[in-house]
Amino acid sequence: MTKQLELAERLSRISEPQTIKMAKLSRELKAQGIDIVDLSIGEPDFDTPVHIREAAKKAIDEGFTHYTPVAGYADLRQAVVKKLQRDNGLEYTSEQIIVSTGAKQSIANTVLSVINPGDEVIIPTPYWVTYSELVKLCQGEVVFVPCSIENKYKITPAQLEAAITPKTKLFMFSSPCNPTGSVYSKEELKALADVFARYPGIYIMADEIYEYINYVGKHESIAQFEGMQERTIIINGLSKGFAMTGWRLGYLAAPKAVAKAAENIQSQFTSATCSITQRAAVTALTGDLSTAHTMVAEFRERRRLVYDLLRVIPGLKLIEPDGAFYMFPDVSAFFGKSFEGEVINNADDLCMYLLHKANVSLVTGSAFEQPDCIRMSYAASREKLQEGIRRLAKGLGQLV
Numbered sequence: 001m002t003k004q005l006e007l008a009e010r011l012s013r014i015s016e017p018q019t020i021k022m023a024k025l026s027r028e029l030k031a032q033g034i035d036i037v038d039l040s041i042g043e044p045d046f047d048t049p050v051h052i053r054e055a056a057k058k059a060i061d062e063g064f065t066h067y068t069p070v071a072g073y074a075d076l077r078q079a080v081v082k083k084l085q086r087d088n089g090l091e092y093t094s095e096q097i098i099v100s101t102g103a104k105q106s107i108a109n110t111v112l113s114v115i116n117p118g119d120e121v122i123i124p125t126p127y128w129v130t131y132s133e134l135v136k137l138c139q140g141e142v143v144f145v146p147c148s149i150e151n152k153y154k155i156t157p158a159q160l161e162a163a164i165t166p167k168t169k170l171f172m173f174s175s176p177c178n179p180t181g182s183v184y185s186k187e188e189l190k191a192l193a194d195v196f197a198r199y200p201g202i203y204i205m206a207d208e209i210y211e212y213i214n215y216v217g218k219h220e221s222i223a224q225f226e227g228m229q230e231r232t233i234i235i236n237g238l239s240k241g242f243a244m245t246g247w248r249l250g251y252l253a254a255p256k257a258v259a260k261a262a263e264n265i266q267s268q269f270t271s272a273t274c275s276i277t278q279r280a281a282v283t284a285l286t287g288d289l290s291t292a293h294t295m296v297a298e299f300r301e302r303r304r305l306v307y308d309l310l311r312v313i314p315g316l317k318l319i320e321p322d323g324a325f326y327m328f329p330d331v332s333a334f335f336g337k338s339f340e341g342e343v344i345n346n347a348d349d350l351c352m353y354l355l356h357k358a359n360v361s362l363v364t365g366s367a368f369e370q371p372d373c374i375r376m377s378y379a380a381s382r383e384k385l386q387e388g389i390r391r392l393a394k395g396l397g398q399l400v
């Protein structure tokens with residue numbers, strides 16, 4: 001028999017992120033001339049600060065247009081070392097820093113570096129969609145630990161310990177968290193570190209991409225506790241804090257063996273990220289942070305605005321987020337209701353209903369393993385947010 005053309009089996013293990021799916025759907029509706037308020041996107045609506053853009057222009061003129069070292073320019077890795085000292089009080093050497101094409105690639109490098117088929121990976125939920133898909137690509141086993149709204153969607157030490165087995169290899173989490181906006185305090189991280197201290201064979205991936213977007217105080221890293229830096233992979237990048245999503249620059253800070261492995265893997269995938277972006281990144285990391293602070297101040301105002309508007313909508317249950325730029329209300333009170341005979345069974349149905357009938361684009365919580373919720377990004381102008389929430393309230397009010 002003739003051999004048929006077939007894609008790789010691994011494709012059947014992963015799905016397209018709902019976040020990207022919703023953004024695509026909104027774009028299609030907009031292209032048809034429908035006025036959609038899109039609150040599904042996870043990126044700052046600000047322009048990259050001028051001094052960073054100038055650094056990129058200068059880099060082009062000065063001829064930084066060639067391949068760079070796989071792990072990034074030496075002075076950029078040094079700038080990351082200094083940033084970790086300045087912001088986090090952590091001491092690293094340059095060889096522990098691997099610069100990549102976005103935090104997403106750093107996460108991929110991490111999973112590819114440590115996960116063998118059958119290894120278990122603990123992920124507290126709600127969580128950011130990509131983590132589990134990368135684990136599945138590597139044939140690891142995802143162990144979800146559902147976290148409750150009562151604990152602000154954060155994992156407790158007891159929950160963590162109960163999920164650990166001899167096969168546990170990696171723990172993956174973000175703080176500030178996408179999608180919940182929750183931030184782990186120093187005490188909470190210390191309590192988790194105390195559990196890990198009893199299980200030395202587990203790596204921790206701490207995704208700190210929203211570090212600067214924190215409304216409750218100083219960012220804390222789990223790597224600061226005794227014995228943790230030797231087993232923690234810190235993920236960070238420029239996308240959120242410097243409004244540089246399109247530039248594609250992330251990095252990891254890791255124990256030497258993991259950093260070396262990540263560099264090897266990356267050398268086969270992308271070589272390195274863009275030379276021009278890397279020059280701009282040196283300026284971003286070593287330069288004036290006041291533009292980042294101004295952006296966060298605006299997010300803080302919007303958080304207040306959006307929280308005050310949402311909490312008075314009957315049926316929504318929500319916590320005030322401590323970081324990032326998302327609201328994550330529980331919408332389960334609307335399940336079983338209907339509009340013109342069409343029943344809303346879950347958050348997926350609700351998002352589709354709100355998109356098509358109220359013309360506001362949000363993301364279903366099932367994308368983040370919390371099917372009672374929907375995610376609203378407030379990285380949009382105040383006018384857009386007010387209009388989006390007006391549409392949301394009207395749409396919800398029409399359900400009977």
Ligand code: PMP
Pocket residue numbers: 042101102103104105128174177178207209236237238239245249250
């Ligand atoms: N981690 C989290 C928690 C995120 O929300 C995102 C972006 N949505 C990323 C990582 C990826 O960021 P980057 O643009 O640097 O790849």
